[in-house]
Amino acid sequence: MGKYVVKRLLYMVLVFLIVSLLMYAIYNLIPTDPARAQLEPLKRSLRPAEYEKRYEQLRHQMGLDAPLVVRYARWMGFVPDVNGKFDGLLEGNLGYSQLYKTDVAEVIPIRMKNTIFINIFSTIIALAITIPLGIYCAVHKRGKFDSSVQVLTIIGYSIPIYIIGLIFIWFFAVTMGWLPVSGIETPGNHFTGFRAFLDKTYYLILPVLVMTVGSLGGMTRYVRAAMIDSLSMDYIRTARAKGLREKVVIYSHAWRNALLPVITVIIGWFISIFSGSLIIENMFGLNGMGQLYYQGLMNNDYELALAIQMFYIIISLVGQLITDLSYGLVDPRVRVDK
Amino acid sequence: MKKNLSKVLALVLALVLVLAAFTGCKKDGKNDPGKTPTGTRENKIIYGSTTEVSGDLGNAWWSNNATDKLIRDLIDDYSVIVFDQGGQMVVNTTVAEEVSDVVMNDDGTATYTVKIKEGLKFNNGTPITAADFVAYSLVAYSPATLEAGATMYADTVVGAQDYQDGTTKVLSGVRLLDEYTYSISITPDYAQYYFGLSYASLSPIYLPLYSSAALTVKDDGEGVYLDGGELNADEINASRYVYADRVSAGPYTLKSLDVGTLVTTLEINPNYAGNFEGQKPSIKTIVLVKAEDETMMDAFKTGEINFLSQVSEGEQINAALDMVEDGGFDYCHYTRNGYGKIQFQCDFGPTQFTAVRQAVAYLLDRNEFATTFCGGYGSVVHAAYSTAQWMYQDSEELFNEKLNTYAYDPAKAIEVLEADGWVLDAEGNDYVSGVRYKEVSPEEAGDYALNVTLDDGRILMPLHIMWASSEGNSVSDLLVTMLANGQQTADAGMVIEQNVMTFTELLNWMYRDTSVGEQYGVPTYGMYNLATGFAEVYDYSFNFASDPESPYVEMGYNTNYIFDKELDDLSMDMVYDAAPGDDAAYLDYYQKFIIRFNELLPDLALYCNDYHTFFPSWLKGYEESSLWDFQKAIIYASIEGAK
Secondary structure, three states, X not given: OHHHHHHHHHHHHHHHHHHHHHHHHHHHHOOOOHHHHHHHHHHHHOOHHHHHHHHHHHHHHXXXXXXXXXXXXXXXXXXXXXXXXXXXXXXXXXXXXXXXXXXXXXXXXXXXXXXXXXXXXXXXHHHHHHXXXXXXXXXXXXXXXXXXXXXXXXXXXXXXXXXXXXXXXXXXXXXXXXOOOOOOOOOOOOOOHXXXXXXXXXXXXXXXXXXXXXXXHHHHHXXXXXXXXXXXXHHHHHHHHOOOOHHHHHHHHHHHHHHHHHHHHHHHHHHHHHOXXXXXXXXXXXXXXXXXXXXXXXXXXXXXXHHHHHHHHHHHHHHHXXXXXXXXXXXOOOOXXX | OHHHHHXXXXXXXXXXXXXXXXXXXXXXXXXXHHHOOOOOEOOEEEEEEOOOOOOOOOOOOOOOOHHHHHHHHHHEOOOOEEEOOOOOEEEOOOOEEEEOOOEXXXXXXXXXXXXXXXXXXXXXXXXXXXXXXXXXXXXXXXXXXXXXXXXXXXXXXXXXXXXXXXXXXXXOOEEEEEOOEEEEEEOHHHHOOOOHHHHHOOOOOOHHHOOOOOOEEEEOOOOEEEEOOOOOHHHHHHHOOOOOOOOOEOOEXXXXXXXXXXXXXXEEOOOOOOXXXXXXXXXXXXXXXXXXXXXXXXXXXXXXXXXXXXXXXXXXXXXXXXXXXXXXXXXXXXXXXXXXXXXXXXXXXXXXXXXXXXHHHHHOOHHHHHHHHOOOOEEOXXXXXXXXXXXXXXXXXXXXXXXXXXXXXXXXXXXXXXXXXOOEOOOOOEOOOOOOEEEEOHHHHOOOOOOEEOOOOOEEEEOEEEEEEEOOOHHHHHHHHHHHOOHHHHHOOOEEEEEEEOHHHHHHHHHOXXXXXXXXXXXXXXXXXXXXXXXOOOOOOOOOOXXXXXXXXXXXXXXXXXXXXXXXXXXXXXHHOOOOOOHHHHHHHHHHHHXXXXXXXXXXXXXXXXXXXXXXXXXXXXXXXXXXXXXXHHXXXXXXXXX
C-alpha cells in the first residue's frame, strides 16, 4: 500500500510538472503585454521618456525580456528570479496579481474560505437527499413515486443552473421576500459569533438551494441506476432466500455493492468543494474561487489564473489518488498495493 | 451510535437553516423600500458597485479600480484644487486660505504658494498643518514608494526626479514655509500648462500610516525632507491595506472593509470641515456592496441596494422607469462624458484619405444608430466632446453653426468620394459598379496588401476598409447591419470587411504593439470600434503628434496615426499656450480643435448614452451628473425621515 502511494505521488509530481509547463506556455502564447497593460492608465500623464523608462523597468521587473523556458523556470522556482532569489511556485510564491496589485497568495485564501463554506453545505445536503431518494426509487422501481422522481430529475437535469437561479431569486427573494437576492452577509452589520454565522447562513440559503437543486437530478439517477444493478444480482436473491430482513438486504448487501461506482462521483463532489461555481458565484455576488478565476481571465491577470489552475491540477491529482485508494476500502476485491 | 450521530447532525443542519431563514425574514421593511414608514428609516444607504473592491486604499498610485477609488474619494479629501460640478478647476476654499498667483522664475520654473486654513483635522482629531500636505509629496515621490510598485511620475515637480532616484533626501521643489504655508515649484516643461494649478494641489496624509518610525517633515531652506527615519517599501505597501482605525481626512471614515464579503462600511467623519463649498454629509452610514449585473434590478427592487447607477440599456431603463411610476423611487439622468466611436487609422489604406472617413460618416445613419443601440436613450455628438463639458456649453451655438453633422446622405458620400478621385474600377477604367478604386502615389499606396498595380505601372487602391471589431460586441453587430452590410455602402462602391477578435487582440493591432508579436507592427486595420471617456482634465496634448517619427507616435499616443500639423498644434496650444487660469484662451483653442477634428474625422462618434441613476424617493437632494459622481453628489443628499 505504502509503495503504491509513493509510486503514485512520484507520478503526480511528473504529471504536475508536464501540465504546469504546458499551461504556462499556453498562457504565454496569448498576445498581450502585461507591462503595457499596467502602464496604460497612466499614459496620458506620462511623457514619452518617462513612459519608456517605466515600461522598460516594468518589463525587467516582470522578467518579460527572458525566453519562455527561463521565465517558466523562474516562475516554478527552479532558477533565481531577476533579483537573484529563488522565489517561485516551489518556494510558495504563487505570483503577483496585476488586477489586485498584490501577491496571489494574499488573494486566494479568503475566496477559498467562501467557496468551501458554500460548497460544503450544498454537497452535504445534496448527498443527504439524493442517496436515500435514489435507493428508494431503485427499491420501488416503476412505482408512481419512482416515475414522478424520474420525470422531475430529468427536468432538473436539463434546466441550466442559471435558469434555476433566476427562477428561485424571482420566487423566494423578489415575490415572497423570504430571502436576500445576493451577497454574503447583511450589509453594514456588526454581528459577531453565532449571530454572524446565522446571518451568513441566511444569505447562503438561496445559493445553496439552487446548487443543491441543480445537482439533485444527476446524482439521484446515478444512485438509482447503481442500486438497480446491485439489486438484480444473485447474492441479493440469496440474501432474501436466507430470510434476511429487507432493510438488511438493501443497506448491507445491495447498497455496499452499489457504492463502488457511486463513490467516484461522491469523492469528485467533495473534491469540487474547493472549486467555485462560476455561475452561482457571479449570480449571487459570492466572492469565491470561481469568480476569482473568471476575473483573472477576463482581466488578463494570468499569474492569478495560472495559480488557480495549478491549484486545481493538484486537487484533481490528489482526488484521483483518494478515489483509487477508497476503492480498496469499499471493495475488498480491489487491491491497490500492486 | 453512528446512526444517532447522523440524525443529530441532520437535525442541527436543518435547525440552523430554518433559524437563519426565520431570523432573516424579520428584517423590517427591507423588501418594500419605497413604503417604509417615515421616521423609522435608518440613516444609511447601500450602494451596489459592479466592480469588485480590491481593498487597495493606497491613493491612485497603484490601483485604478473604480470601487477602490470611490472609497478613497469618500475617506480622503482636502485637496487644495478640486473640480466643481461643471468640471472646472477651482481652489478648495475650505482647505486653502490662499493660493498665490503663479510666480514665473528665471530658470523657467513656476512656483505656487499655498496657505492652509487653520483648524482642519484628521478623522482622529489630529490637527492638520502644511507639513501634512507636504508629506504627501515626500511619500509619493519617495524611492520606497517606487520600489513598492507605485506608478508615480516625478517630472512635474522640481527636484522630484532626483529625490525619487535616491540621489538626494531633500525634495527641493517643495518648501515648508511655516506651519500653515507651503510652496511648490513646477518644472519648466509643465510651468506653462493650463492645468498647472493642479500641480500646486496636495492633500494631507497622516505620516504614521506610512512608517513605524517617528517621521517628521523638516525644511532647512533647501527643500523638504523626512527626519527621524526612512520610508521603506514594505511599510508603504502595508499602508494600502490598513482598514482598522485608518486615519484620513474626508467626509467619511472607514469603519470596515472586508475583501471576503466585498462589503465596505463608511461612517460620517465628525471632524470633516466640508467640501470646497463647505458642504458636509448628512447620511450617517454608507455601505458599499458588490452588485451583479444579472440580479442588480432585483436587489434594487427589494431594497438590498439603493442605487441603480448609470443604467444605459433601454430595456433596463424602461423597467426602472416603470418602478418610478409605481411610486417609491426617483431618478436622475444625464449624458455620458464620453462616446462610442469608430476610430480610424489615418496613415495607410483608404482611411488615410479624409474623404473616405467622411464618406463612412455619410453612409451611416448615426441618429438611427444611437436610437437603436441606446434603446431611445442616447444622442449623437460630432467630435471629441461631451455635452456636459462647460466648454461645450459655452460653444454650443458656434458648434451648431460650424460643425458638420454628417447627416445620413449616401449621395453625398458618393460625391465626396468622386471628388477625392475614387472614380476607377479594378482595371483602371471609369467606375460603373462594384468596388471603387483610386489611383494613388507609391507613398500613398504604402504596403497596403489590397492594392493593384496595373501593367502601365499605375497603382490602384480599392475602397476596401479592413475593420477590427471585438467579439461579443453589440455595437459591432449593429454596425454590420447598418453599415458594413448596408446596401448604401455597396452602392457607394465601398467594402468594409469585419474581422472579429478579442479586445486584447484589437488593442495590439491598434497600438501596433510589436512587443507581443511582429505581425502587429504591420498596419492592417483602418477601422476599429470602441468607446472612450473623458477625464476631468480635458487634455489631448501629444495625442495627435504630427511627426511620424515622434516618440509619441512610437509609443502609441497617437493611435489614430493622423499627422495633421494644425490638429497637433491646436491640441498642444490648448493646454500649453493657454496660460494657467486663462479660460478664454483655452476655450478658443478648444473650439478650433473641435472644428478641425470634426472636419478630419480621426474618430467618428456613434452614440452618447443617456445615463439614468435610480434611487429610492426617500433620498432627497441627490443630483448626479457625468462630471459629478456618486461620491461627490452623496455629500449633498439626505434621507427623508431618517432616525
